[in-house]
Amino acid sequence: MKLRRIAAWLCFVLAALIAAPFAVGFRSEGALAAIMFSVIGVLLFSPKWLNELTKKCRWVKTLLAVCCIFAVTVCWVVSAVMATAVVRGTSEEAKTLVVLGCQVKEGKPSEMLKRRLDAAVEYLGTHPECVVIVTGAQGSGEDMPEADVMYSYLIENGIAKERIFKESNAIRTSENIRFSAEIIKREELGNDVIIVTDAFHQYRAACFAKENGLFATPLSSGTPLFVFLIYWFREILAVLRMYILGY
Structure with missing residues (x-):
């Protein structure tokens, strides 16, 4: 008892x-x-x-x-x-970062998105040969596309605009990766990419990358502990949806 x-x-x-x-x-x-x-x-x-x-x-x-x-x-x-x-290491062969968007508030990145962008800024600062793709459309309750906010944040933090590619049409993870893959192929950036997102999000992003002919390794930002459990459970449901519905 x-x-x-x-x-x-x-x-x-x-x-x-x-x-x-x-x-x-x-x-x-x-x-x-x-x-x-x-x-x-x-x-x-x-x-x-x-x-x-x-x-x-x-x-x-x-x-x-x-x-x-x-x-x-x-x-x-x-x-x-x-x-x-x-737990997979970040590939030193990859020259392209793909930063996945999430919520923006009043034209500014949310705390979660800011952490992703800060991780990208730090990596780009030590790898000057790398370029970055920011991807995310304008979501419900947002006053501008996530990619626009991310683009501005990177420039404000010292990343040259010539190193940034912007994709502002994707509304879900599968589209983030697919539309980014189109840019990668068009610009002949190679098939190795580094996905910048939260740890819980990396598996699904890697699956979609593989579907689009890319080899992805992770660069994970820290998720605020206050919402970590919620996002982990939500991602479990998203992975199951991916297995069943394909997106």
């Missing part, structure tokens, strides 16, 4: 941690899925008084247990696969 109670509390704490960003207006389907499974975990490992309430529908609890075990297994497997893309 003590172990069950501890497990229930752990599930409750996990749900609370994942739900915390909602207090400041953050919304994500990944967070909702994670909270749902955490709540199911609380019910599965619930204390005796709640077990009494569910005694007459024990089959429901069994079904929930099976679903929860299946979901946890899938999450672990996909997480392990995602991690393989993160």
Whole structure:
């Protein structure tokens, strides 16, 4: 009973941690899925008084247990696969960086996008032979394309405009890579690329790069800890969607 109670509390704490960003207006389907499974975990490992309430529908609890075990297994497997893309080293052969866009606010990069751009600036500063592609369209609630904001930020931080290629039509990761691949082929930049994005995003980006004839290695920016779990769960769903729907 003590172990069950501890497990229930752990599930409750996990749900609370994942739900915390909602207090400041953050919304994500990944967070909702994670909270749902955490709540199911609380019910599965619930204390005796709640077990009494569910005694007459024990089959429901069994079904929930099976679903929860299946979901946890899938999450672990996909997480392990995602991690393989993160631990790969950055290729010194690659001369092209591709910075994947994300939310911009009032013409400025969000904290997550700023971290990606800062990682690119640092790398470009030590590799003057490299060029960079910034990719991202104008999303919902944004007043200008993400690529435009990224382009301006790089120039403000000392990157010569001659080293920057801008792609402002992509609205999802598959398009970020596909449209960037078109620029790479047009400019004859070679097939080796460095993808600059958050660690959780690297696996899916690498898969799309392979589909487009590119060999990608990662340059990962740090994800704010406040939202790391949410984005990781969301990316698990995105990877499953990629497997099933192809994008």
